[in-house]
Amino acid sequence: MEKLLKRLIEKNKHMARHGKVASYIPVLGKASPNDIGICIMDMDGNIYGSGNYRNKFTLQSISKVMALILALLDRGEEEVFSKVGMKPTTEAFNSLYRMDLPDKWIPSNPMLNSGAIITTSLIKGKGREKSDRILELIRDITSNFNIDYEEETYRSEKKTADRNRAIAYLLRDMNLLDGNVEEVLDAYFRQCSIEVDCVDLARIGLFFANKCKSYNIERGEHMATLAVTIMSLCGMYGFSGEYAVKVGVPSKSGVSGGILGVVPNRFGIGVYGPALDRYGNSIVGCKIMEELSKELNLNIFE
């Protein structure tokens, strides 16, 4: 397995030059575009890693999956899905699409920023308590209590967040978000700034692949399926459809270059490659996932 991972990295890492490191906040721009790492964990707990798989990076949008799970546990499906849909969409992750329309509108799904700001707002606790609960859950799942916020990223995001701020105020205007907007946003920026490596991601992937078993999660199996389904439909930003066709592994990406992959009942996967394609996904990461899927028959649609 490690050989396979190494081979895939060697074969594809040259593609990094077609991608671009995220730069909307300075700290993300510091990443080395040629870094590429991958880690796979199987149901027996075996860990296989290659490349820069111990590099650290922030969760960014990958945290949306965890926020969804906690919102569901705290509020139940009915309340959560009355405020955010489970509809895949072609819209960009930071879309305001149809927020302007008079009819009853809710964000299409919790993988969009608008949807994720809502799920974060639904997590119990005030401000930082919300993101602390996400952090705690991740520490618990990974058994890695060194995981923490990356403060510089957090502060940067908070400072350059005009669009997310606009989205949050709109959501409150539409009665989809309660409470203090700045507090919710603070939690949202904090959860995005949680710092992990590929091993941590693979452990999170395995947590879902294994149906949340051996964790004290209410209706854990159902929660896992729900997360896996939503990742399958809309986990890779505007590339979700093509990714489903080409890779077929339920995944969630972040603009830091991370990809969380879940192969139900088989593997958890963590990938890191900060050079991004135009959708905001790791360009080398997607390619490696595509080839890995073929090599190991990971495609759930086959």
Next chain:
Amino acid sequence: MEKLLKRLIEKNKHMARHGKVASYIPVLGKASPNDIGICIMDMDGNIYGSGNYRNKFTLQSISKVMALILALLDRGEEEVFSKVGMKPTTEAFNSLYRMDLPDKWIPSNPMLNSGAIITTSLIKGKGREKSDRILELIRDITSNFNIDYEEETYRSEKKTADRNRAIAYLLRDMNLLDGNVEEVLDAYFRQCSIEVDCVDLARIGLFFANKCKSYNIERGEHMATLAVTIMSLCGMYGFSGEYAVKVGVPSKSGVSGGILGVVPNRFGIGVYGPALDRYGNSIVGCKIMEELSKELNLNIFE
């Protein structure tokens, strides 16, 4: 199995009264809203049916899957997917969304009317030859050479097709559709009017479940996966996301009340129930699929 099917029908058929038979063309409005039938076929060719599973109904949007396959075989993936995307969407099936924008736009996916009119246009042959090839393929797959167009439906659709006509002219205006618009539309209406029963649908489902094997389909396995993936993402109109979460069986519905279901490597499924929910899917059919999926563990995301 037949007992299970019967039980699911008995338990859920009362929900038909919350649905409504399609009425945009008179002939569809004649269907009995309380009819409900289901047929399952396994990999050994065993057929299990219950309820009105031998009732006949027209394919309607289910034909879009076949048009996609033929377009891919005739033109190759590159050409097809340069004119129609593989992106799931929240837009309605007859959406004109963003057709108005100046940038390079293509329909989100081939399950929308706009996308399906394009795939039909890409099938080789002129006018009726296109739909005849779809008919032929279906006869071949089902070994049922009695399958034919339902002429009254075809004529009705053709007469009340202002919106599809508008879509087709727009597509030509955008250089996404070549040739004679009326000829393409004629083929499109014809393919929608192909008349089948649940057994035929189950056979088509099995064709995909079995990866197009034992048919002379180029790259058949890949074609099957492609169809299954796109059905998973956008086969159930605006309900596709919720259906994936609740049912998890790759499916395609039509406004006549039919549902084509594919459980890769296991089953082909055909359902018929003309009472529709607000998205245009069989209301009883969806409920039965949900419970069947739980009973037989059909959910591909689990």
Next chain:
Amino acid sequence: MEKLLKRLIEKNKHMARHGKVASYIPVLGKASPNDIGICIMDMDGNIYGSGNYRNKFTLQSISKVMALILALLDRGEEEVFSKVGMKPTTEAFNSLYRMDLPDKWIPSNPMLNSGAIITTSLIKGKGREKSDRILELIRDITSNFNIDYEEETYRSEKKTADRNRAIAYLLRDMNLLDGNVEEVLDAYFRQCSIEVDCVDLARIGLFFANKCKSYNIERGEHMATLAVTIMSLCGMYGFSGEYAVKVGVPSKSGVSGGILGVVPNRFGIGVYGPALDRYGNSIVGCKIMEELSKELNLNIFE
């Protein structure tokens, strides 16, 4: 006056090189981009012309003003304005904007293609009878019975009309257009192809400037004000706002390069200059109108 006109032409004609002759139909593309003509007629019937003011060109969108007047005379304000609004808009003339929305929608105003196709449909008579009535009205106003359709333009427009065809089918789908779509479109293309020169346009302008007096028009004064107001708000495509601010003369342009100007109680104006700006208005024509407005204090907002 003629000196002034000549001076304005000399001063501004060099701007033609920043514009482009319309080319969506070949016959329009044959116009000489450097041609520029203007004609002014005062309330005493004095005619002042300069440059290529006797060149012939087709009315194109200028015909929308006449179609509006006839629709109002034939059907009354209530019926007409229940199907087309009197709201100015930033949308492009061939916009489908919000045609896709479920709520009760009507085209913003009768200067958009969508609105004009409706007003044409409301003129009494079948197919060509509609446009013949527009032709007749124009002959009557101008006392020029040589005015006729330019057949080549008409045939070209008809052949390359996918977008207008799409708009018309959509309008029928929305119950805003009755009757045979192709017949209505035929009348629409015919009215666009009526061929005039600047003297004819100036006479039409004077007809409105003089409140339709001495013509047998029911509520003529009111009709004139209505036409003048709508031209002020939305007569110059997407440039209407800027034109109101800079020129302040109620005007309607066409992609052939014509501009119809109305100075209530003072002048009728006809301009021709086929080099168009990016909005579809005569680029030299707009500039000359701006300076003429300043020289003769024509701005109605002053």
Next chain:
Amino acid sequence: MEKLLKRLIEKNKHMARHGKVASYIPVLGKASPNDIGICIMDMDGNIYGSGNYRNKFTLQSISKVMALILALLDRGEEEVFSKVGMKPTTEAFNSLYRMDLPDKWIPSNPMLNSGAIITTSLIKGKGREKSDRILELIRDITSNFNIDYEEETYRSEKKTADRNRAIAYLLRDMNLLDGNVEEVLDAYFRQCSIEVDCVDLARIGLFFANKCKSYNIERGEHMATLAVTIMSLCGMYGFSGEYAVKVGVPSKSGVSGGILGVVPNRFGIGVYGPALDRYGNSIVGCKIMEELSKELNLNIFE
């Protein structure tokens, strides 16, 4: 004249019951829906008033005209109109329309909230200094130094401003708004809360009708025409087109029920009637303006 005004009030005041007082902030909801007042001032300074024309109310959107003038004086036309258009629109005053699109977008005009927030941001000075300059200008124009902010309204608006806050953050995200968002919004809410009566409004109207003469305004004549034109095109929210057709008096309304009317070279008009139509305009006020326009031939399009 006073008789005429009284007659128009008596005849139309019953229509107030078809309207509704604005209630998005509590203090507006306290207005008496049946109040109706009007004041006209002619070029000789004669003042004619009737009804509740000495009632006080806040400027609300009427302040947008003053913000535009100051922004133009402080920054020049080129800078202002590079950030906000002069295009009329069918969009609602609080629209986010097309803010979501990737292409170079600017608000259609300075009478929309988005456009007005920009013009306020362009007025020189920090935070409250901006609105103080508007207050000063109004005191100067009206020679009424008692005019001041209505503090309760100001505080209410500031508290319930999620949508305007969202718009402002979006504008900054699009590089259309510099500086501190909360400071700009503070100035915007302050200018909306300036309290006047119909006499004050009529004086402001006369200021424009008289082309800013006898005030020390640079290019005053041009500024007046600009304001008058933009009020004509988009001063009455979504009703601007119909109002131009029916009334033809350049006007700007506010949700407090005020209407500022300008008849160039003849009159300044102030109307107050807090019962609003569905567009946000004084329902009785619009009707009185329509009849007044007919009685005194005020329509600029005639």
